[in-house]
Amino acid sequence: MKISVLSGKGGTGKTFLSVNLAQVAKDSVYIDCDVEEPNGNLFLKVPNPKIDMVDVLVPVVDQDKCNGCKECVEFCQFNALAYVGGELKIFNELCHSCGGCTLLCPQKALKEVERNIGKVESGFSNEIKVKSGELNIGEATGVPIIEKLLEDMDSHKNNIVDCPPGSSCQVMESIKGSDYCLLVIEPTKFGIHNINLVYQLVKLFDIPYGAVINKDMGDSKVAEEFCKKNNINLLDKIPYNEEIGKLNSNGYIVAKENEEFRKIFENILGKIQEEVQQ
Amino acid sequence: MKQVVILSGKGGTGKTTLAVSLIKLAKNKMFADCDVDAPNVKLIFEDFEIIEEKPYYGLKKAFKYDDICIDCGRCEELCRFNAIRDGVVNINHCEGCGVCERFCPVTDDKGRKAIRMEDDASGTTRIEKLNNEIFSNANLKIGNGASGKLVTEVRKNMYKLKTDEELAIIDGSPGIGCPVIASLTGIQYCLLVAEPSVSGIHDMIRIFQTSKNFNTKCFIVINKYDNNLEKTTEIEEIAKEKGIEIIGRIPFDKKVVESTNKGVPIVDMPDTMASIEINKIWKILAKRMDLVNQ
Numbered sequence: 399m400k401i402s403v404l405s406g407k408g409g410t411g412k413t414f415l416s417v418n419l420a421q422v423a424k425d426s427v428y429i430d431c432d433v434e435e436p437n438g439n440l441f442l443k444v445p446n447p448k449i450d451m452v453d454v455l456v457p458v459v460d461q462d463k464c465n466g467c468k469e470c471v472e473f474c475q476f477n478a479l480a481y482v483g484g485e486l487k488i489f490n491e492l493c494h495s496c497g498g499c500t501l502l503c504p505q506k507a508l509k510e511v512e513r514n515i516g517k518v519e520s521g522f523s524n525e526i527k528v529k530s531g532e533l534n535i536g537e538a539t540g541v542p543i544i545e546k547l548l549e550d551m552d553s554h555k556n557n558i559v560d561c562p563p564g565s566s567c568q569v570m571e572s573i574k575g576s577d578y579c580l581l582v583i584e585p586t587k588f589g590i591h592n593i594n595l596v597y598q599l600v601k602l603f604d605i606p607y608g609a610v611i612n613k614d615m616g617d618s619k620v621a622e623e624f625c626k627k628n629n630i631n632l633l634d635k636i637p638y639n640e641e642i643g644k645l646n647s648n649g650y651i652v653a654k655e656n657e658e659f660r661k662i663f664e665n666i667l668g669k670i671q672e673e674v675q676q
Numbered sequence: 677m678k679q680v681v682i683l684s685g686k687g688g689t690g691k692t693t694l695a696v697s698l699i700k701l702a703k704n705k706m707f708a709d710c711d712v713d714a715p716n717v718k719l720i721f722e723d724f725e726i727i728e729e730k731p732y733y734g735l736k737k738a739f740k741y742d743d744i745c746i747d748c749g750r751c752e753e754l755c756r757f758n759a760i761r762d763g764v765v766n767i768n769h770c771e772g773c774g775v776c777e778r779f780c781p782v783t784d785d786k787g788r789k790a791i792r793m794e795d796d797a798s799g800t801t802r803i804e805k806l807n808n809e810i811f812s813n814a815n816l817k818i819g820n821g822a823s824g825k826l827v828t829e830v831r832k833n834m835y836k837l838k839t840d841e842e843l844a845i846i847d848g849s850p851g852i853g854c855p856v857i858a859s860l861t862g863i864q865y866c867l868l869v870a871e872p873s874v875s876g877i878h879d880m881i882r883i884f885q886t887s888k889n890f891n892t893k894c895f896i897v898i899n900k901y902d903n904n905l906e907k908t909t910e911i912e913e914i915a916k917e918k919g920i921e922i923i924g925r926i927p928f929d930k931k932v933v934e935s936t937n938k939g940v941p942i943v944d945m946p947d948t949m950a951s952i953e954i955n956k957i958w959k960i961l962a963k964r965m966d967l968v969n970q
Contacts, residue, residue, distance in 0.1 A: 409687040432851075435686055437875040437879070440874040475735050475772055476773075496771065498778060502779075536857075539854055541821075565714065567821035587937050648906075
């Protein structure tokens with residue numbers, strides 16, 4: 399099973415829900431797809447993780463073979479190539495690794511080499527398998543890392559996917575092939591506006607979904623109405639609670655620390671499993 | 677014109693809350709919402725009048741014409757983004773590189789290829805105005821990529837009508853990738869909104885490192901500082917070590933949620949703890965940025 403946890407807005411509690419669901423699920427795998435700011439392993443600490451580098455292909459030029467025809471420069475949509483001072487220059491940071499320039503070069507003066515953009519760390523945090531991606535500082539896109547994180551997923555296990563914020567292609571990439579999408583709603587005007595964007599995205603797929611309201615201060619009427627209006631199954635409301643906040647901000651997994659809090663996540667997971675099995 | 681961008685790395689630390697208050701307090705300014713993935717500034721400034729609304733065309737996207745296609749599979753084989761599967765283009769995966777069109781071996785009698793790069797709107801940009809103040813924003817079409825280019829467009833739009841303001845305030849997006857890089861390029865000042873938690877600290881360090889590539893002068897504001905005083909101390913130590921000035925500590929204040937839900941900046945509720953602190957932050961920031969007309 400693959401459960402994707404998403405929210406649109408940042409800071410609503412995606413990682414909080416994800417690590418705690420991974421904690422209460424049996425045979426679980428936690429996958430952190432927020433590769434720009436991965437936080438899951440601050441909670442699910444992995445001693446001596448296995449590190450796999452994620453590389454992309456970029457062109458290098460053999461200046462002796464290049465005759466300055468500039469076909470590659472004209473072709474590149476990303477302005478990653480320029481012909482200046484009688485020489486072809488390549489700007490790696492702008493390259494999207496499409497491979498077009500190398501394929502079309504009439505002189506065969508270009509070839510592709512690997513360039514590192516980040517890594518995938520994996521290992522075990524007690525019984526929980528943890529996989530997290532990390533994009534290098536200064537890199538533009540983490541999509542290749544997300545692809546790497548999600549390849550060879552074991553569907554017999556309970557995979558919990560912690561998605562990036564927003565509603566862009568990275569989020570889409572993360573939820574592909576999910577059995578369930580869990581929408582984490584912050585019951586504020588901002589939170590509801592952003593969950594609506596993600597809801598529009600989830601609707602494009604034929605995946606069951608449901609929502610959890612997080613940090614409920616007893617004033618979640620608008621969020622509840624949003625769910626009702628759109629026929630979104632509201633699985634639970636997690637109250638705003640100072641102790642939860644304190645434990646979480648210190649990097650503890652609340653389901654591990656407190657029996658009462660554990661029940662919240664068991665209840666949510668149970669409802670998700672029920673819906674998926676139907 | 678001096679520009680300040682509000683960033684945090686981690687989402688939900690209070691970027692927009694702080695941004696809308698600074699926008700409210702500042703005079704002689706223009707502003708932009710560069711979080712095109714989840715734009716919320718508009719929810720606070722609803723009474724601005726839209727004076728320009730346009731579809732945004734980023735890079736062209738691949739469109740396949742099955743009447744010409746001979747199912748040779750060349751495009752599918754060459755596409756590095758898995759945007760063509762079983763002969764069908766998934767436009768959300770298309771990066772607009774143009775490899776498929778370039779290497780498509782068939783053309784019709786008018787010389788047109790079976791797969792072609794064509795315009796496709798990836799979002800909408802808006803320029804809004806109220807009492808001579810400019811507000812630029814946009815939203816990305818759901819599931820689209822390349823929001824960095826859209827961010828650049830939003831910033832350009834801000835300066836389209838006038839440029840004689842003293843200050844530009846830009847609300848940024850979470851993360852450290854393409855949209856954040858596009859919102860940092862060429863900006864002199866950056867306000868980092870940090871949250872006292874393990875995640876908040878981890879992400880603050882990553883966004884600060886990202887900003888260093890752009891020679892942007894950073895300041896830190898700790899939001900909800902009293903939610904975890906030990907972590908606040910940790911932020912203070914890191915700031916000291918890295919030479920970043922902390923220009924404010926906003927206490928946790930339930931009134932912030934109330935003001936957001938009312939659609940007003942917290943500084944419109946002047947007696948609240950958060951409002952008092954944000955007023956102080958604004959004064960310090962204006963001083964540090966050498967703003968004279970404030």
